[in-house]
Amino acid sequence: MKQLFVFIRKEFYHVFRDPRTLLIMFGLPVVQIILFGFALTSEVKNTDILISDYSQDVQSTKVTQKIKASSYFIVHEAVIGNREIENTFKKGQIKCVLIFPPGFSNDLFHNGKGQIQIIADGSDPNTAKTIINYLTSIISSYQREEFPAAATPYQITTEPRMLYNEDDNGSLNYIPGVMALILMLVCTALTSVSIVKEKELGTMEILLVSPFKPVMVLIAKAVPYFLLSIVNFSLILLLSVFMLHIEVKGNLLLLFFETAIFILTCLSFGLLISNTTNAQQTALLISMMGMMLPTIIFTGFLFPLENMPWIFQLIANIVPSKWYFIIIKNVMLKGLGLKYVWKETLILIGMTCFLLAIALKNFKIRLQ
Amino acid sequence: MKKLRFLLQKEFRQIFRDKTILAMMLAVPTIQLIIIPQAMNFDIKNINISIVDNDHSSYSQKLISKIGSSGYFRIVSNDISYQKALRHIENGSADLVMELPNGFERNLIREGSQKIGVSVDAINGSKASIGGAYLNSVIADFNAGLEVNQITVPTQPGPEGFVDITYSNWFNTLAEYKFYIVPGVLVLLLTLIGGFMSALNIVREKEAGTIEQINVTPIKKWEFILGKLIPFWIIGMIVFTVGLIVCWIVYGIISVGSIALLYSIAGIYLIALLGFGLLISTYSDSQVQAMFIAFFFILIFILMSGLFTSVDSMPPWAKVVSNATPVTHFIKIVRMIMLKGSGFSDVKSELAYILVFAIALNGWAIWNYRKTA
Amino acid sequence: MEEKVIICKELTKQFGNFYAVDKVSFDVYKGEIFGFLGANGAGKTTAMRILCGLSFPSSGEATVAGFNVYRQQESIKRNIGYMSQKFSLYENLSILENIEFFGGVYDVSRKEIKERSDKLIDDLGLQKEAKKMVGGLPLGWKQKLAFSVAIFHRPKIVFLDEPTGGVDPVTRRQFWDMIYDASASGITIFVTTHYMDEAEYCNRISVMVDGKMEALDTPGNLKKRFSVESMDEVFYQLARGAVRKAD
Numbered sequence: 006m007k008q009l010f011v012f013i014r015k016e017f018y019h020v021f022r023d024p025r026t027l028l029i030m031f032g033l034p035v036v037q038i039i040l041f042g043f044a045l046t047s048e049v050k051n052t053d054i055l056i057s058d059y060s061q062d063v064q065s066t067k068v069t070q071k072i073k074a075s076s077y078f079i080v081h082e083a084v085i086g087n088r089e090i091e092n093t094f095k096k097g098q099i100k101c102v103l104i105f106p107p108g109f110s111n112d113l114f115h116n117g118k119g120q121i122q123i124i125a126d127g128s129d130p131n132t133a134k135t136i137i138n139y140l141t142s143i144i145s146s147y148q149r150e151e152f153p154a155a156a157t158p159y160q161i162t163t164e165p166r167m168l169y170n171e172d173d174n175g176s177l178n179y180i181p182g183v184m185a186l187i188l189m190l191v192c193t194a195l196t197s198v199s200i201v202k203e204k205e206l207g208t209m210e211i212l213l214v215s216p217f218k219p220v221m222v223l224i225a226k227a228v229p230y231f232l233l234s235i236v237n238f239s240l241i242l243l244l245s246v247f248m249l250h251i252e253v254k255g256n257l258l259l260l261f262f263e264t265a266i267f268i269l270t271c272l273s274f275g276l277l278i279s280n281t282t283n284a285q286q287t288a289l290l291i292s293m294m295g296m297m298l299p300t301i302i303f304t305g306f307l308f309p310l311e312n313m314p315w316i317f318q319l320i321a322n323i324v325p326s327k328w329y330f331i332i333i334k335n336v337m338l339k340g341l342g343l344k345y346v347w348k349e350t351l352i353l354i355g356m357t358c359f360l361l362a363i364a365l366k367n368f369k370i371r372l373q
Numbered sequence: 374m375k376k377l378r379f380l381l382q383k384e385f386r387q388i389f390r391d392k393t394i395l396a397m398m399l400a401v402p403t404i405q406l407i408i409i410p411q412a413m414n415f416d417i418k419n420i421n422i423s424i425v426d427n428d429h430s431s432y433s434q435k436l437i438s439k440i441g442s443s444g445y446f447r448i449v450s451n452d453i454s455y456q457k458a459l460r461h462i463e464n465g466s467a468d469l470v471m472e473l474p475n476g477f478e479r480n481l482i483r484e485g486s487q488k489i490g491v492s493v494d495a496i497n498g499s500k501a502s503i504g505g506a507y508l509n510s511v512i513a514d515f516n517a518g519l520e521v522n523q524i525t526v527p528t529q530p531g532p533e534g535f536v537d538i539t540y541s542n543w544f545n546t547l548a549e550y551k552f553y554i555v556p557g558v559l560v561l562l563l564t565l566i567g568g569f570m571s572a573l574n575i576v577r578e579k580e581a582g583t584i585e586q587i588n589v590t591p592i593k594k595w596e597f598i599l600g601k602l603i604p605f606w607i608i609g610m611i612v613f614t615v616g617l618i619v620c621w622i623v624y625g626i627i628s629v630g631s632i633a634l635l636y637s638i639a640g641i642y643l644i645a646l647l648g649f650g651l652l653i654s655t656y657s658d659s660q661v662q663a664m665f666i667a668f669f670f671i672l673i674f675i676l677m678s679g680l681f682t683s684v685d686s687m688p689p690w691a692k693v694v695s696n697a698t699p700v701t702h703f704i705k706i707v708r709m710i711m712l713k714g715s716g717f718s719d720v721k722s723e724l725a726y727i728l729v730f731a732i733a734l735n736g737w738a739i740w741n742y743r744k745t746a
Numbered sequence: 747m748e749e750k751v752i753i754c755k756e757l758t759k760q761f762g763n764f765y766a767v768d769k770v771s772f773d774v775y776k777g778e779i780f781g782f783l784g785a786n787g788a789g790k791t792t793a794m795r796i797l798c799g800l801s802f803p804s805s806g807e808a809t810v811a812g813f814n815v816y817r818q819q820e821s822i823k824r825n826i827g828y829m830s831q832k833f834s835l836y837e838n839l840s841i842l843e844n845i846e847f848f849g850g851v852y853d854v855s856r857k858e859i860k861e862r863s864d865k866l867i868d869d870l871g872l873q874k875e876a877k878k879m880v881g882g883l884p885l886g887w888k889q890k891l892a893f894s895v896a897i898f899h900r901p902k903i904v905f906l907d908e909p910t911g912g913v914d915p916v917t918r919r920q921f922w923d924m925i926y927d928a929s930a931s932g933i934t935i936f937v938t939t940h941y942m943d944e945a946e947y948c949n950r951i952s953v954m955v956d957g958k959m960e961a962l963d964t965p966g967n968l969k970k971r972f973s974v975e976s977m978d979e980v981f982y983q984l985a986r987g988a989v990r991k992a993d
Contacts, residue, residue: 023661023662025657025661025662025665025666026661026662026665028665028666028669029665029666029668029669032669033669036669036673037672037676040676040677040691041676043688043691044677044687044688044691044694044695045676045677045681045682045687046686046687048686049683049685049686050685051685051686052683052685052686053685090543094544095709095713095714095716095719096715096719097705097709097713097715097720097723100685113536118536118537119536119537120537120539121536121537121538121539122539122541123538123539123540123541124540124541124543125541125542126543127542127543127545128544128552128553128708128709128712128713129553129708130542130545130549130550130552131550132683133542133545137540138506144536144538147536148536161481161486161487161489161512161515162486162487162488162489163488163489163490163508163509163512164488164489164490164491165491165492165505166490166491166493167493167495168462168493168494168496169494169495169496170495170496177495177496178496198661202661285660286573286577286660289573289660289661290393290569293664293668294565294668297672298405298409298561302409302412302413303412307413308413309500311419312418312419313411314411317408317412335463339463339496341463345463345464375853376851376853379846379847379850379851380847380851382846383839383843383847386839386843387839390838390839391838581832582830582833583834583835583836585800585830585832585834586828586830586834588800589798589799589800589823589826590823590848590851591820591823591824591851591852591853592851593820744799744800744819745799745800745801745802745819746800746801
């Protein structure tokens with residue numbers, strides 16, 4: 006036992022003496038939280054649109070004013086011909102053109118309906134859709150204000166409630182995903198690299214020649230990263246609570262318990278990767294470059310999993326971060342208890358055992 | 374010049390002996406280009422909704438069946454109470470709950486208005502909130518289609534003040550998301566490969582000690598750096614080409630604009646990226662360090678680049694950061710040229726950014742590299 | 747008067763308060779085999795790196811092959827060869843490819859490269875291995891190969907940093923035979939080593955202790971001076987008071 010502690014202490018020295026690794030371990034989450042919390046959003050704001058008003062009359066001006074008053078758009082005004090529209094889009098700045106044909110007011114009052122043409126730059130379909138929706142709702146509300154009589158006599162309206170997120174905190178959607186992503190990548194990469202480095206340097210042989218069981222070597226490697234990841238997780242949690250004002254609704258103990266399991270899963274995965282290669286470069290390429298995009302995609306926090314082709318959904322099932330993401334959402338943000346996440350927890354535990362078993366077996370074989 | 378030739382010969386020999394590199398060049402772009410756009414699908418379908426019908430009237434039945442047949446929703450349950458319906462949200466089987474109040478039909482006719490409760494699982498992000506918006510439009514449609522409303526509205530050409538809006542989507546008439554995302558993924562690939570591989574390469578020589586041997590020879594600094602840049606530049610361009618071919622074969626996307634322009638800008642972008650990788654490797658002593666630093670920055674670049682989210686919507690300070698990354702500008706350029714056919718004059722301001730990066734990063738790397746300590 | 751190919755006057759390299767090389771002065775003559783000895787941490791490698799143009803001195807003067815170490819490093823590099831302590835050929839290139847690269851880098855013409863590499867491979871008996879990766883060679887062969895590559899371009903001086911570390915005695919002998927051949931052809935050899943028996947093979951040796959040069963003479967004279975039979979003893983006498991323990 007005492008030897009194990011000696012070993013673990015050595016591993017800690019390794020880690021703390023490398024400031025750049027520490028930068029990654031702790032700097033990365035902080036940066037991610039800031040980015041996701043403050044900079045990245047799926048909303049559409051500050052879009053440049055062009056209003057081409059051929060009528061220049063009272064009603065078209067009213068509509069234009071209303072659009073300008075909304076905070077979504079930066080409105081440019083110029084009367085341009087059809088051919089110039091394409092060039093305008095090609096320049097890239099303007100995302101949408103709204104055209105009032107001549108005689109707008111006249112059409113509204115005397116012909117029963119006025120025309121507005123909206124041309125959107127479809128190369129970004131989501132933004133285009135959103136812009137069109139916003140513009141349409143602004144125009145509808147203009148209609149209701151100017152022509153109350155045209156409204157339907159019977160109105161059904163909805164009373165929306167945003168569950169779990171009464172403050173409409175935009176970052177809520179991303180934070181659990183960021184947690185899962187960072188833990189998975191950092192943990193896996195660091196563990197696999199640490200083991201492979203010893204193999205590459207040749208010091209692994211020395212360790213194995215010592216009276217240690219090989220298992221002990223691996224445990225000693227895993228322990229510092231385990232503890233550091235817990236610290237990392239706490240850091241992310243603190244940042245989310247204090248900087249992004251996210252409320253932790255669920256049981257903290259349960260949260261840490263689940264995180265601990267997930268970290269173990271990542272460590273085992275790192276171990277597995279380290280078995281496949283003797284070169285640091287390869288271990289790094291696999292665990293960082295190779296895993297980055299699949300983790301982002303298959304965790305399901307940036308893009309909904311349900312929309313993906315079924316084969317992707319199948320693959321996502323073997324990505325541990327997908328399950329952890331569900332657990333985090335349920336426990337941290339919805340405040341649910343073990344009763345609701347026992348299935349996912351079991352899956353994670355199962356994955357860990359499975360990965361560990363294979364990794365250990367492989368490790369022993371390679372020694373022969 | 375002659376020395377450069379020998380350098381290049383050595384580099385190429387080394388690179389091609391390394392099987393991982395070859396895998397990188399061909400397999401990785403292909404796989405990622407195929408997988409990622411398929412996964413990044415924002416069309417919302419199969420929104421799970423739990424319905425609580427406290428009214429059981431003909432109106433409520435009609436509304437419910439309209440929702441069910443809309444194609445967007447999947448009615449997962451009809452619950453007796455709101456509490457029961459909430460369970461579905463808790464266990465994740467529903468994204469929305471819609472509650473119709475008792476006396477819905479009766480009160481609507483008598484009082485002229487009614488409220489429907491819609492509860493959205495806000496944790497579920499875009500799916501739920503878009504689901505809410507769709508539900509609203511289905512309800513509004515239902516509202517307009519009610520017979521009560523039809524009778525009082527004159528059948529003549531529209532009431533006064535009706536605005537008819539026509540929409541069109543240019544460059545992407547079917548509004549398919551893949552046209553938007555695939556060029557972005559192409560840039561992403563180039564960035565990953567250019568940034569990571571070049572960072573690792575010099576550091577590997579540092580670690581092996583062969584760099585000292587180089588420092589002792591009469592090879593000039595710029596010859597050495599060019600010797601490192603050129604092979605990766607060529608590899609990057611090959612990857613770009615493979616990527617374009619995959620775009621064409623798998624997605625049917627061909628560049629609307631000039632391919633020559635695309636290639637030349639890609640060439641400059643690669644130089645900027647390689648400069649970045651080079652810079653990192655001059656500051657790192659081990660491969661692990663170089664990888665980590667590169668990873669740190671590249672992740673930030675990718676997230677801030679407008680690949681996944683829009684740059685315009687960022688707060689001002691974030692926009693500054695976004696503009697300070699070369700990735701942002703190249704993505705804009707690629708999208709503009711490939712999807713809209715923008716020409717040189719349209720992209721020249723973005724191109725200027727990339728040029729500045731290319732010169733600054735490489736200049737810094739060269740300045741930082743010391744043959745004599 | 748023989749030509750001096752290396753001249754050092756009060757050469758110093760300091761890192762903060764630490765003097766790795768402390769006012770070292772010595773000369774090396776053309777065609778000599780000069781042994782640069784010292785304990786670990788004495789400053790040998792640091793001094794050698796300055797002479798190779800890999801590092802700037804803090805003060806003092808030095809010229810190598812007639813060129814100034816402060817301002818003419820690139821000229822120095824054209825005229826010297828170097829074999830580092832850590833084996834520095836490319837493990838994932840073949841023998842021929844390594845030779846071709848380094849030959850080309852030192853401006854040896856294609857024709858010469860071909861001729862000399864054929865001879866080199868013959869001399870080393872590596873005909874069967876010529877196309878194989880260097881990484882697969884046993885250590886002794888690697889060292890001999892690295893030396894051959896270091897003198898491939900017929901430099902004026904070749905610097906060898908502990909070239910025979912970890913190599914068996916037979917191979918060491920063969921290595922020194924190669925050194926003698928090189929010396930006979932006019933190349934000045936500047937070699938650092940821990941093996942005191944190798945010190946006997948040199949024309950003159952110097953001993954560095956704690957950054958300072960404590961002895962500079964032929965092996966014979968040094969043995970007489972300290973009244974001992976072997977260079978081991980000479981070294982022991984000089985270095986046992988050394989304070990620094992590691993490089």
